[in-house]
Amino acid sequence: MKTAAKLLTVTLGVFLVLTMVGCPKKCVTPTEPVPPPPPPEEISETPPAPPRVEFNLAPIYFDFDKSDIRPGDATILQGNYDQLKKAPYARVTIEGYCDPIGTAEYNMALGMRRAESAKAYLVKLGADMSMFSTISYGEEKLVTTDRTKYELNRRCEFKVSE
Amino acid sequence: MRVSRLAVSKLAVGVLAANYLLLTANFVLAQDQPPLTPAPAVEVPAEELWLKLTSSGGRKKLSLVIADFKSPPGTDAQTFARIRDIRSVLVADLKFSLHFTFEEPESGKAFSFSTDEKKLDYKGWGTTGAQILVCGDLVSKRSGPQIQLRLYDLDVNRLIATKAYGLSEQWRWLAHQMADEVIKLLTPDDGVSRTRIAFSRAVNRETKELCIVDYDGANMGQLTSSGGLKLFPDWAPSGAALAYCTYGSSTLDIHTYALGSGKSVLVSSRTGLNTTPAFSPDGRTVATSLGFEGNQEIYLMDPNGKNLRRLTNNKSIDISPSWSPNGRQITFVSDRTGQPQVYVMNVDGTDLRRLTFEGSYNTSPAWSPRGDLIAFVQRQPGGTNQICVTDINGDTYMRLTSGMNNEDPCWSPDGLHIAFASNRSGSFEIYTMDWTGANQRRVTNVNGAYSPAWSPRLSR
Numbered sequence: 222m223k224t225a226a227k228l229l230t231v232t233l234g235v236f237l238v239l240t241m242v243g244c245p246k247k248c249v250t251p252t253e254p255v256p257p258p259p260p261p262e263e264i265s266e267t268p269p270a271p272p273r274v275e276f277n278l279a280p281i282y283f284d285f286d287k288s289d290i291r292p293g294d295a296t297i298l299q300g301n302y303d304q305l306k307k308a309p310y311a312r313v314t315i316e317g318y319c320d321p322i323g324t325a326e327y328n329m330a331l332g333m334r335r336a337e338s339a340k341a342y343l344v345k346l347g348a349d350m351s352m353f354s355t356i357s358y359g360e361e362k363l364v365t366t367d368r369t370k371y372e373l374n375r376r377c378e379f380k381v382s383e
Numbered sequence: 384m385r386v387s388r389l390a391v392s393k394l395a396v397g398v399l400a401a402n403y404l405l406l407t408a409n410f411v412l413a414q415d416q417p418p419l420t421p422a423p424a425v426e427v428p429a430e431e432l433w434l435k436l437t438s439s440g441g442r443k444k445l446s447l448v449i450a451d452f453k454s455p456p457g458t459d460a461q462t463f464a465r466i467r468d469i470r471s472v473l474v475a476d477l478k479f480s481l482h483f484t485f486e487e488p489e490s491g492k493a494f495s496f497s498t499d500e501k502k503l504d505y506k507g508w509g510t511t512g513a514q515i516l517v518c519g520d521l522v523s524k525r526s527g528p529q530i531q532l533r534l535y536d537l538d539v540n541r542l543i544a545t546k547a548y549g550l551s552e553q554w555r556w557l558a559h560q561m562a563d564e565v566i567k568l569l570t571p572d573d574g575v576s577r578t579r580i581a582f583s584r585a586v587n588r589e590t591k592e593l594c595i596v597d598y599d600g601a602n603m604g605q606l607t608s609s610g611g612l613k614l615f616p617d618w619a620p621s622g623a624a625l626a627y628c629t630y631g632s633s634t635l636d637i638h639t640y641a642l643g644s645g646k647s648v649l650v651s652s653r654t655g656l657n658t659t660p661a662f663s664p665d666g667r668t669v670a671t672s673l674g675f676e677g678n679q680e681i682y683l684m685d686p687n688g689k690n691l692r693r694l695t696n697n698k699s700i701d702i703s704p705s706w707s708p709n710g711r712q713i714t715f716v717s718d719r720t721g722q723p724q725v726y727v728m729n730v731d732g733t734d735l736r737r738l739t740f741e742g743s744y745n746t747s748p749a750w751s752p753r754g755d756l757i758a759f760v761q762r763q764p765g766g767t768n769q770i771c772v773t774d775i776n777g778d779t780y781m782r783l784t785s786g787m788n789n790e791d792p793c794w795s796p797d798g799l800h801i802a803f804a805s806n807r808s809g810s811f812e813i814y815t816m817d818w819t820g821a822n823q824r825r826v827t828n829v830n831g832a833y834s835p836a837w838s839p840r841l842s843r
Contacts, residue, residue, distance in 0.1 A: 327746045329656060
């Protein structure tokens with residue numbers, strides 16, 4: 222069996238060389254290499270891992286110097302909650318951020334209050350408080366310095382770790 | 384102890400023109416600021432504030448004339464230039480101090496009057512109108528070259544003081560030492576020539592490191608290089624350490640950095656934000672804002688983070704504490720009315736009162752080491768943040784800056800100058816100005832400098 226395969230390969234190789242040598246210049250050489258044979262499939266007895274929940278937790282945004290959840294963002298939080306409901310084991314860090322309009326020290330606290338505000342809303346929807354931790358980055362991690370898009374900086378992001 | 388601020392404000396205006404000529408390479412005068420006319424606060428004319436702040440009349444400023452420093456024939460060019468540089472730094476320090484007015488000899492006669500110790504031309508120097516003559520001579524001693532500094536009283540024609548300074552590689556420090564000793568001798572105040580400004584520098588988008596620079600912009604250096612965000616530095620009154628904030632795995636923590644060893648020690652890593660540390664004037668206590676009990680409150684703790692005492696108790700943000708110089712009161716920011724405003728309370732949390740009422744956003748208070756003023760940042764109707772000063776009763780206040788954003792005020796140890804961060808050049812840099820808003824000067828050029836902290840007087 223092994224010998225047969227070897228023979229075949231050699232024959233094929235010789236044939237390829239011959240055809241290439243015998244070919245006039247206009248002959249097109251194959252650009253794609255011959256793919257190696259696929260490795261034999263391993264048959265495993267262990268059951269497949271449980272299907273991973275793919276989180277797609279959307280950020281929410283805030284008005285200047287505010288930490289209230291706006292109606293549109295409440296809808297987003299509901300969507301985030303619907304996902305988290307299926308994964309009660311998840312650990313979620315809520316990160317609060319600010320734009321650079323205010324001042325850095327106060328913004329550090331304001332970012333925290335935004336994170337706490339988002340957490341409180343999710344808990345009110347029914348989430349387990351113990352799945353969340355909160356932190357603020359104040360105005361330290363801007364997503365944009367374009368003044369017309371400063372709202373994008375006034376945000377909460379939701380990061381999942383299991 | 385209490386020096387008339389009215390007198391000082393008048394002096395600041397008088398000194399401006401002279402300072403303009405003397406700007407060294409380290410100083411860049413603010414482009415978009417009109418320093419002669421600090422923008423008055425909406426309600427309060429400047430004069431009214433200064434009058435309120437000054438019950439008694441002002442001390443008369445001494446006028447100085449500073450002769451060229453002399454070196455003996457045959458002095459090498461390098462030493463000659465060094466002597467000239469030392470004089471330049473001395474003059475810059477004395478002008479910055481706001482304690483003096485300055486006279487120059489009439490043009491043509493410039494510095495031709497004799498400074499010879501044996502036959503000083505009192506009459507010639509007297510014609511300048513100055514009260515004090517400052518002379519410097521390079522002399523060779525067995526221990527090495529020295530600068531002999533001499534001060535003369537031109538009113539009574541006599542030598543007041545003389546002191547020799549050994550020339551060294553640390554020549555800028557030497558000049559600063561001369562300036563501080565002249566100020567100490569001639570005024571009731573101590574100078575701030577030997578002070579530095581620590582700040583948080585953006586190294587890249589993800590990283591801020593602690594840096595330090597002389598008050599006049601020389602000797603810029605980076606203190607830390609461990610990565611991460613290092614924020615809100617504050618000096619220990621000893622000048623040996625800085626408290627600052629940086630992120631732990633899930634919290635914003637307070638560390639102290641020792642300038643001698645270059646080592647940082649974790650001080651507080653309680654849940655949430657451990658932020659805005661502020662050493663008490665005696666260095667035995669740190670006021671801070673902690674969030675581990677639900678929201679940001681003001682606490683006192685020992686410098687090692689232990690022995691916690693809570694001062695505020697409400698559902699609002701309480702942050703950015705700053706001590707009165709006698710250590711009995713703390714000014715801080717609270718948004719308990721719905722918007723951030725500046726408050727004052729006793730160190731035990733009693734006698735709370737609101738200090739700022741104008742505007743919807745007042746933050747970053749800094750209590751002057753003289754005790755009479757509190758600097759803070761006020762958001763303007765036009766959308767920028769500007770630095771103001773108010774008297775400690777909150778009766779009157781005055782805006783000192785205009786134009787782009789001017790934030791993070793902190794005081795020089797003599798309470799006559801304010802360092803702050805401004806983005807007037809495009810990126811944030813550290814600037815200094817007089818407490819009246821005059822003489823705004825750029826100190827850094829690092830494309831991202833924040834949160835200045837003016838050192839106490841340093842011994843080196």
